[in-house]
Amino acid sequence: MDTSKISTKIEADFESSHLDEIRRFIKQPSVSADGNGIQETAIMLSKKIKKLGGKDVHFVDLSGDDFGHPIVYGEIFDDPSKTTILFYSMYDVQPVFPENWIYNDQKVEPFGAEIIDYEWIPGYSGKCLMGRGVTNQKGPTIAFFNVLDVYSELYGELPFNIIFALEGEEELGSTHVGPFIDKYKEQLSRADVLLFPAFWENPIGRIMMPLGVRGVVALKLKCKGGKWGGPVIRNQHSSVSGIIQSPVFKFIECLNSLKDDANNRILVPGIMEDSDIVGPDEEDKQVIQDYLENYSFVEELKRDGNIESLRSLENDQELSGEQAIIQMLFTPGISINGIEGGYYDEGSMTIIPKEVKANLDIRLPPFQSRSFVIEKYSEHFDKNFPMIDYEFxxxxxxxxxxxLSHPLAQTAYNLYKEFNKEVMVLPLLAGSAPFALYQKKLDIPFIVAGIGHSGRAHSPLEYAVIKANKPEVGGIIDFELYIAKLLHKLSTSYKS
Known part of the structure; x- marks a missing residue:
């Protein structure tokens, strides 16, 4: 198979059709938090799979009475001797708050899929596609489909088998992925590799190559007045604070019992002492050392994340690069995502609120188990805060x-080098994704791969580069060219 023909067609079709197809999907909302546009997007994806010749295309909805959204399933499996790729991605996106989507004093429509001249960091700018989901994750998902279309149009069939598992509730914590894998284990077990395509260039054109992800558990907390004290039926006037307890203060006491934030130490008994926590192994340590010999992790993180300073040590010195990597990737964590309770608008309202609640997420390092974390946090709440309602x-x-020594990682890494890219390898991504569920339940490796810069996921003005003012910064077309060659390499040299 002549991959130069594939590259030539991608370059010929990108502006005339590929970019428009990505824009079509960005214009379609698919917010999993409230379900806006989820069904419509799922239908659009199923049509794309069928157009490629996909079989058994259907929605897998295992939510039952729970709130949830379907996985779009389909497969092209015509020759067991071919490499079989499990294409996992997501089509749901985060909510938007349009009032925050302002650039150069101009309003940007979150689902407008506008093409804008945008400067992401000083000195780096260019033509960008802007809209919710263009980075995370509909942009790379549809660009991946564009590559599949090119293969199909040129050769009539794909040189590999592919199983589609496109999730509609990743932003909700992938609630039903585990049951999905269990139910479809026979079909999914045919896969040799899981591929998650993404735009992985940082703002100055260097590839960020994570070899894995951290785990995550979502937690909801609520404190209401009751026999323990506090208002029960309604908010109380604050003048009685001397004789009744406050759910809000009790809630704050509970939150403070979870973490010493100044020292980044979880206070829940057993969590930091868990014998299952494994720090960097010898290969991880070498990966970290190689990274730090070539790049400043702290400076890269500050620049890319718009962060002014990192945590300090006891001697008030900022974390070093090695310390920051280990703290971020290999240490248990917990974050408060949001708190709601009482009155917080303009003016004042002198009350003792009857209820306060919060959403939190708990990050799991390798290889701390979900069940262990839930057990330890539950014990802590039951023993010390019986008035707190909690739900995992x-x-x-x-x-x-x-x-990094895995043949799959080496394939992706060496291909980056063929594209003349600097590659910054890290043992883990600071974020989380359900790859580990597939890896453990199916015993297959996964790879997160792709070229092209994008940014501001989960934030206003989410963008992906079309054409940058610096030649070293890749755009969406470069992603398609890389993925085309990666698929070819997997089809010819990788079968587990």
Whole structure:
């Protein structure tokens, strides 16, 4: 198979059709938090799979009476001797707050899929596609489909088998991915590799190559007045604060019992002492050392994340690069995502609120188990805060990774080099994704791969580069060219 023909067609079709197809999907909302546009997007994806010749295309909805959204399933499996790729991605996106989508004093429509001249960091700018989901994750998902279309149009069939598992509730914690894998294990077990395509260039054109992800568990907390004290039926006037307790203060006491934030130490008994926590192994340590010999992790993180300073040590010195990597990737964590309770608008309202609640997420390092974390946090709440209602959401997953020496990682890495890219390898991604569920349940490796810069996922002005003012910064077309060659390499040289 002549991959130069594939590259030539991608370059010929990108502006005339590929970019428009990505824009079509960005214009279609698919917000999993409230379900806006989810069904419509799922239908659009199923049509794309069928157009490629996909079989058994259907929606897998295992939510039952729970709130949830379907996985779009389909497959092209015509020759067991071919490499079989499990294409996992997501089509749901985060909510938007349009009032925050302002650039150069101009309003940007979150689902407008506008093409804008945008400067992401000083000195780096260019033509960008802007809209919710263009980075995370509909942009790379549809660009991946564009590559599949090119293969199909040129050769009539794909040189590999492919199983589609496109999730509609990743932003909700992938609640039903585990049951999906269990139910479809026979079909999914035919896969040799899981591929998650993404735009992985940082703002100055260097590839960020994570070898794995951390785990995550979502937690909801609520404190209401009751026999223990506090208002029960309604908010009380604050003048009685001397004789009744406050759910809000009790809630704050509970939150403070979870973490010493100044020192980044979880206070829940057993969590930091868990014998299952494994720090960097010898290969991880070498990966970290190689990274730090070539790049400043702290400076890269500050620049890319718009962060002014990192945590300090006891001697008030900022974390070093090695310390920051280990703290971020290999240490248990917990974050408060949001708190709601009482009155917080303009003016004042002198009350003792009857209820306060919060959403939190717990990050799991390798290889701390979800069940262990839930057990220890539950024990802590039951013993010390019986007035706190807590609920661990059904989704969540543990950490997973592959070593850099793995043939799959080497294939992706060497191909980056063929594209003349600097590659910054890290043992894990700071974020989380359900790859580990597939890895553990199916015993297959996964790889997160792709070229092209994008940014501001989960934030206003989410963008992906079309054409940058610096030649070293790749755009969406470069992603398609890389993925085309990666698929060819997997089809010719990788079968587990």
């Amino acid at each position: 959401e059904k989704g969540g997953y543990e950490s997973g990774k592959i070593p």
